[in-house]
Amino acid sequence: xxxxxxxxxxxxxxxxxxxxxxxxxxxxxxxxxxxxxxxxxxxxxxxxxxxxxxxxxxxxxxxxxxxxxxxxxxxxxxxxxxxxxxxxxxxxxxxxxxxxxxxxxxxxxxxxxxxxxxxxxxxxxxxxxxxxxxxxxxxxxxxxxxxxxxxxxxxxxxxxxxxxxxxxxxxxxxxxxxxxxxxxxxxxxxxxxxxxxxxxxxxxxxxxxxxxxxxxxxxxxxxxxxxxxxxxxxxxxxxxxxxxxxxxxxxxxxxxxxxxxxxxxxxxxxxxxxxxxxxxxxxxxxxxxxxxxxxxxxxxxxxxxxxxxxxxxxxxxxxxxxxxxxxxxxxxxxxxxxxxxxxxxxxxxxxxxxxxxxxxxxxxxxxxxxxxxxxxxxxxxxxxxxxxxxxxxxxxxxxxxxxxxxxxxxxxxxxxxxxxxxxxxxxxxxxxxxxxxxxxxxxxxxxxxxxxxxxxxxxxxxxxxxxxxxxxxxxxxxxxxxxxxxxxxxxxxxxxxxxxxxxxxxxxxxxxxxxxxxxxxxxxxxxxxxxxxxxxxxxxxxxxxxxxxxxxxxxxxxxxxxxxxxxxxxxxxxxxxxxxxxxxxxxxxxxxxxxxxxxxxxxxxxxxxxxxxxxxxxxxxxxxxxxxxxxxxxxxxxxxxxxxxxxxxxxxxx
Amino acid sequence: xxxxxxxxxxxxxxxxxxxxxxxxxxxxxxxxxxxxxxxxxxxxxxxxxxxxxxxxxxxxxxxxxxxxxxxxxxxxxxxxxxxxxxxxxxxxxxxxxxxxxxxxxxxxxxxxxxxxxxxxxxxxxxxxxxxxxxxxxxxxxxxxxxxxxxxxxxxxxx
Numbered sequence: 001x002x003x004x005x006x007x008x009x010x011x012x013x014x015x016x017x018x019x020x021x022x023x024x025x026x027x028x029x030x031x032x033x034x035x036x037x038x039x040x041x042x043x044x045x046x047x048x049x050x051x052x053x054x055x056x057x058x059x060x061x062x063x064x065x066x067x068x069x070x071x072x073x074x075x076x077x078x079x080x081x082x083x084x085x086x087x088x089x090x091x092x093x094x095x096x097x098x099x100x101x102x103x104x105x106x107x108x109x110x111x112x113x114x115x116x117x118x119x120x121x122x123x124x125x126x127x128x129x130x131x132x133x134x135x136x137x138x139x140x141x142x143x144x145x146x147x148x149x150x151x152x153x154x155x156x157x158x159x160x161x162x163x164x165x166x167x168x169x170x171x172x173x174x175x176x177x178x179x180x181x182x183x184x185x186x187x188x189x190x191x192x193x194x195x196x197x198x199x200x201x202x203x204x205x206x207x208x209x210x211x212x213x214x215x216x217x218x219x220x221x222x223x224x225x226x227x228x229x230x231x232x233x234x235x236x237x238x239x240x241x242x243x244x245x246x247x248x249x250x251x252x253x254x255x256x257x258x259x260x261x262x263x264x265x266x267x268x269x270x271x272x273x274x275x276x277x278x279x280x281x282x283x284x285x286x287x288x289x290x291x292x293x294x295x296x297x298x299x300x301x302x303x304x305x306x307x308x309x310x311x312x313x314x315x316x317x318x319x320x321x322x323x324x325x326x327x328x329x330x331x332x333x334x335x336x337x338x339x340x341x342x343x344x345x346x347x348x349x350x351x352x353x354x355x356x357x358x359x360x361x362x363x364x365x366x367x368x369x370x371x372x373x374x375x376x377x378x379x380x381x382x383x384x385x386x387x388x389x390x391x392x393x394x395x396x397x398x399x400x401x402x403x404x405x406x407x408x409x410x411x412x413x414x415x416x417x418x419x420x421x422x423x424x425x426x427x428x429x430x431x432x433x434x435x436x437x438x439x440x441x442x443x444x445x446x447x448x449x450x451x452x453x454x455x456x457x458x459x460x461x462x463x464x465x466x467x468x469x470x471x472x473x474x475x476x477x478x479x480x481x482x483x484x485x486x487x488x489x490x491x492x493x494x495x496x497x498x499x500x501x502x503x504x505x506x507x508x509x510x511x512x513x514x515x516x517x518x519x520x521x522x523x524x525x526x527x528x529x530x531x532x533x534x535x536x537x538x539x540x541x542x543x544x545x546x547x548x549x550x551x552x553x554x555x556x557x558x559x560x561x562x563x564x565x566x567x568x569x570x571x572x573x574x575x576x577x578x579x580x581x582x583x584x585x586x587x588x589x590x591x592x593x594x595x596x597x598x599x600x601x602x603x604x605x606x607x608x609x610x611x612x613x614x615x616x617x618x619x620x621x622x623x624x625x626x627x628x629x630x631x632x633x634x635x636x637x638x639x640x641x642x643x644x645x646x647x648x649x650x651x652x653x654x
Numbered sequence: 655x656x657x658x659x660x661x662x663x664x665x666x667x668x669x670x671x672x673x674x675x676x677x678x679x680x681x682x683x684x685x686x687x688x689x690x691x692x693x694x695x696x697x698x699x700x701x702x703x704x705x706x707x708x709x710x711x712x713x714x715x716x717x718x719x720x721x722x723x724x725x726x727x728x729x730x731x732x733x734x735x736x737x738x739x740x741x742x743x744x745x746x747x748x749x750x751x752x753x754x755x756x757x758x759x760x761x762x763x764x765x766x767x768x769x770x771x772x773x774x775x776x777x778x779x780x781x782x783x784x785x786x787x788x789x790x791x792x793x794x795x796x797x798x799x800x801x802x803x804x805x806x807x808x809x810x811x812x
Contacts, residue, residue: 561794
């Protein structure tokens with residue numbers, strides 16, 4: 001990384017920033033917030049006057065896009081939403097859309113549609129409320145309010161069915177003969193009724209909790225007529241909503257154009273932020289940033305051709321400064337940067353762990369999957385997805401990672417006797433069986449102990465490599481004594497212990513046992529003597545040393561942690577076996593047997609692959625992060641993000 | 655030993671297998687349930703997150719698979735075995751317990767961690783990868799339980 005300074009006259013500021021964005025070769029400081037309040041002169045392509053306005057327009061387009069999404073017949077699938085893939089547009093197409101398409105008409109229209117739909121929804125709710133209130137009175141063949149006179153009062157209301165008799169009895173008592181109860185209809189356990197009584201007596205019972213009065217305001221019509229009217233009104237609203245939906249569906253065709261505009265304004269805002277971070281004088285401005293040391297010459301050359309008046313200077317980072325990080329790996333290792341980046345980015349002073357991690361990650365994944373059939377499925381899925389989505393370089397890494405893991409899985413799968421579980425066992429051809437058997441190195445189903453020991457052995461190599469990397473980092477950092485004492489003593493002890501374990505379990509190497517025993521004791525003493533050397537006083541040194549030796553238990557639990565590889569592999573294999581067994585049982589039944597069996601095979605194996613695959617990926621990553629990285633890697637670096645067109649929806653191709 | 659004419663050895667072995675399936679499955683149901691509630695809550699605001707949330711919700715589901723696996727492993731081991739002695743029955747029953755009990759507890763806790771990790775996906779969508787690792791830390795112990803049960807069941811001699 002090099003620090004880069006650019007100094008030039010203010011008149012080229014806009015163009016320089018735009019060009020740098022296009023080149024994407026420099027990471028520039030950008031203002032975190034744009035100043036919305038000060039009106040700036042028209043600098044943004046002449047179309048908007050300020051960043052605030054650009055942000056407002058972008059937000060408006062975003063709102064329109066969100067609205068149109070409701071009417072989009074193309075629904076984002078699960079994979080789409082997971083991939084976050086963007087639409088590809090050519091540079092010419094992008095420019096043409098920006099030149100000829102004015103998004104304002106559509107954003108305005110969608111805003112009106114959206115508003116009207118909200119209104120319609122609330123009108124509908126109100127009409128429906130009226131409708132449901134009247135529904136229980138629809139049998140009433142009179143106009144509420146019209147039948148009242150000076151001598152006769154009509155009260156509408158409802159009582160519980162069981163209380164009708166009580167009500168009548170009470171009315172009888174209060175009004176004698178001067179009343180009439182008309183039962184209109186029952187709804188549920190309630191009876192809706194009209195109480196007609198003489199105006200001279202107001203029955204007290206009608207004011208009690210027994211009777212709940214209903215206010216019926218039908219505007220001089222019988223309820224049934226009002227209902228008809230409400231229904232027709234609702235129909236009109238529905239028609240209008242449908243028309244809006246149809247018009248909106250037509251607008252979906254303009255989606256790509258809106259997306260292009262959205263991203264265009266996004267990139268204008270980015271440029272403005274970079275310009276805002278520049279230090280201006282009356283006549284000049286000064287930009288500061290980071291760039292890849294490799295592109296120094298090319299950048300100087302390109303700048304001098306395009307902007308002969310721009311002064312550019314490169315500087316090495318000062319000690320203590322934390323430049324952004326760009327990982328540099330070979331093509332084969334690059335996909336594994338994804339795994340490293342899941343954890344974080346290395347600090348500028350650290351080693352990039354990706355190269356060391358790559359072979360182990362692939363192998364771990366393959367062992368945990370332990371099935372060549374599943375490996376082939378992973379490859380097929382990657383091939384199909386890449387063909388369908390044509391991912392950009394960054395997303396391709398993801399697929400390349402799984403392609404490598406898939407290839408390794410195919411190889412490892414045959415070595416551990418897994419092809420869709422034990423599917424090959426059902427092939428009654430001797431040649432196939434012969435090939436299958438000859439490829440098997442360890443069959444975890446018949447020899448799980450061997451598989452477990454292999455997993456732990458792999459883990460031991462992984463852990464030792466971690467310590468060696470730490471040692472070499474310390475050594476190269478100038479602290480040679482530290483490398484020898486800190487990591488060297490542990491390496492010595494651990495290797496001695498491994499030798500001891502091997503000599504105890506392999507009779508042919510029995511002679512190694514005694515030397516290994518002495519070496520282990522010497523190693524332990526060495527660890528106690530060296531690890532506490534920075535503590536104060538002889539007791540302190542010994543105490544810290546002993547405590548460090550006790551911490552060595554951690555290495556054993558780390559090594560045991562790798563047994564998960566074998567367990568995951570067996571888990572997948574047994575489930576696959578179960579799928580096969582069930583399928584074969586079904587296949588034995590007449591006629592429908594085979595179609596059903598094939599269905600079970602497909603669904604069962606896909607389910608197992610998805611669940612097992614997720615576990616394999618996650619646990620392979622965990623072994624890197626928890627068991628491997630802790631030995632030498634801290635992380636905490638900031639990624640190098642060259643100033644480029646960042647987009648949400650579209651990618652400019654070609 | 656026969657209890658009321660039942661072959662007790664076989665019954666014990668089946669009890670072991672059943673415990674593994676049922677406790678592992680219970681742990682996973684609770685775990686996936688907890689994670690599912692959280693993901694449903696998040697998706698009511700942002701349905702786009704479905705792809706990432708479903709992965710986190712699926713993670714506590716493995717305990718049920720491991721339990722099922724132990725059940726089948728017992729079944730496979732017993733294939734062709736005529737008589738299971740009471741001793742062998744007890745051995746198989748106890749051998750099933752690590753996967754069963756670890757599955758129950760780790761399934762529940764993994765579900766809780768998954769639900770919590772979903773917040774990472776909401777607040778820092780870029781860190782989704784990290785969010786996947788946290789629940790996997792809990793699963794480690796389900797795997798160890800599975801491993802112990804597998805090896806112990808294999809150790810039973812017929």
